[in-house]
Amino acid sequence: MNSKRLIAVALLGSATAIAIPTLAQRAPDSGPVARYDMRAGTTSGFGMGGGMGGMMSMMMGGGGKSQAQHELWLRLGSSTAAANGKPKADHFMPDGAKLGKSVALVTPREERGPVDEIPRFDERQEPSGRMLIFWGCGEHAPKGQPVIIDFSKLAKGQVPPGVWTSSVPADWGPNLENSKTFGRWPAEDGKTVKGDSSLLGAHRVAGNYSPEMSFTLTKDFMKALSVKTASQPSGASLLSWGAVPDSTGYFASLFGSKQGPGGKTGDIVMWSSSSNRQFGGGLSDWLSPGQVSPLVKDKTVMSPQTTNCLVPAEVIAAASDFRMGTLTAFGPEENFSYPPRPADAKARWDLQWTARIRHRSTTSWMEAQGMNMGMMGASAADDDEAPANTASQGKKECKPKKSGGLFGGLAGAVLGGGGGGNGC
Structure with missing residues (x-):
């Protein structure tokens, strides 16, 4: 099995709305009839232009800066x-x-979503190589790291216990499975949100299968992140970034590799900034402030005051040929619902709709042996010229299939993904 194949397998009411936190005080007697979910993101770095395609564009003369x-x-x-x-x-x-x-919310015939599972291998070939799993910021990896997955043993069903410990679920709200009728955007309308688009102001959602919704957003797209990497005498790598307003916490991850003897598949390396071995799930998604707060306390997510993190020397050495990283700033959330909770605690409350919008800012970088790419995309947030194209491109219908949620989720974030969650 060649290295590319192995890596691919391994990465397997127009009325005024009120704030929804009142639901915590009293649950509605019925409803909501409809739920609306918005995800607003700011992307920068080489991954923002389509992952590997964006990187290749810069390598082939597309420019070192990215907007x-x-x-x-x-x-x-x-x-x-x-x-x-x-x-x-x-x-x-x-x-x-x-x-x-307006933009049309299209009802798809099918959707696929990430599934957390151990990758499967082609039984006709004997896989080689290992996956090394590290976690936590620091000059050196602590005792007990890395957790090692031998692909040859994995192919035989010998799975190490407790490989993944993610307790942060991804939540994309409405989907085909939990809704009688469902619609989404981006769709096949050719429209894309722009780099200078703003969400501030009045919004209205109307259709023939849900109550009409009206709400006003006061939070806009977050500021872009900019990461710098600096090699340390110990062999560690210092990640540093400027604080992003409204950030509730930061999470960094890295995917890398090192070729084995004779050009054979060697080691694949995965690392996250979590101090308690958390990967995948919601950590490569959008998280609400309520979700992030306890994660900051248990050091799964870095605090909003943090502006640097040391990637341990052992991680850099293990992924000496290639490293691709991502940093996410989780942001604010706004919630709305209608009608308001009745003042009379005994009065019936039939909730018609709820709406929420979550924010995040994500940047990506890449380092490869023999290439001067350590700072590719790092100046994205400092470039305030005309906006570039969006990452929200229209998508075609897709057939559902399983994909490695934990491998794919973390790698997707590292590659500048973040996509449609349960969508295509």
Whole structure:
């Protein structure tokens, strides 16, 4: 099995809305009939232009600087069916969004989502190589690291116990499985959110399978991240970045490799900044402030005051040929619901709809032996010129298939992904 194949396998109401935290005080008697989920992201670094494609563009003369982009994901789920059997819904946005009068939320036939599973190998070939798993910031990896997965043993079903300890679930809200009728965007309309788009202002969501929603957003796309890497005398690598306003915490991860003797597949390396071996799941997704707060306390996520992290020397040595990293700043969340909770505690409360928007900012970088790419994309946040294209491109229908959620989730984040969660 060649190294590329092995790596691929291993990475397997128009009325005024109120803030939803009141739900914690009293649960509704019924509903919500419809739920709306928005994800707003800022991306920078080489991965923002399409992962490997963006990197190759810069290598082939596309320029060393990259401009920050925005991504936007919209998902509407309802417990009712479309009146005429043909689902239709639109999100009407403020002019600053630069998306025209509205964007259509398309109902897909199928969706696929990440599944946390150990990768499978081709039984006709004997896999070689290992995966080394490290975690935590520091000059050196502590005793007990790395956890080693031997691919030849893995192919025979010998899976080390407790390899993954992620307790942070990914939550994309509405989807085809938990909604009677579902719609999403980006879709096949050719529209893309721009690098200078703004979400501030009044929003309205209307369709034939959900109550009409109206709410006003006061939080915009987050500032772009910019990471610098610096080799240390110990062999460790210092990651440093500027603080991002409204950040609730930071999470860094790295994927790397080292070729084996004779050009054979060697070691694949995975590392995260979590001090308690947390990978994948929601850590490569959007997390609410309520989710991040306890993760900061148990040191799964770095605090919003943190602006640096040492990648241990052992990680750098183990991934000496190639390293690809990502840093995420989790951001604010706004919640809305209608109608308001009744003042009379005995009065019935039939909740019609809820809406929420979560924010994050993500940057990626890459280092490879023999290439001067250690700072590729690091100046993205410092480039305030005209905006670049967005990462929110229209997507075609897809057939559901399993993918390695923990391998794919972390690697996807490292590669500048973040995509549609449960979508294509």
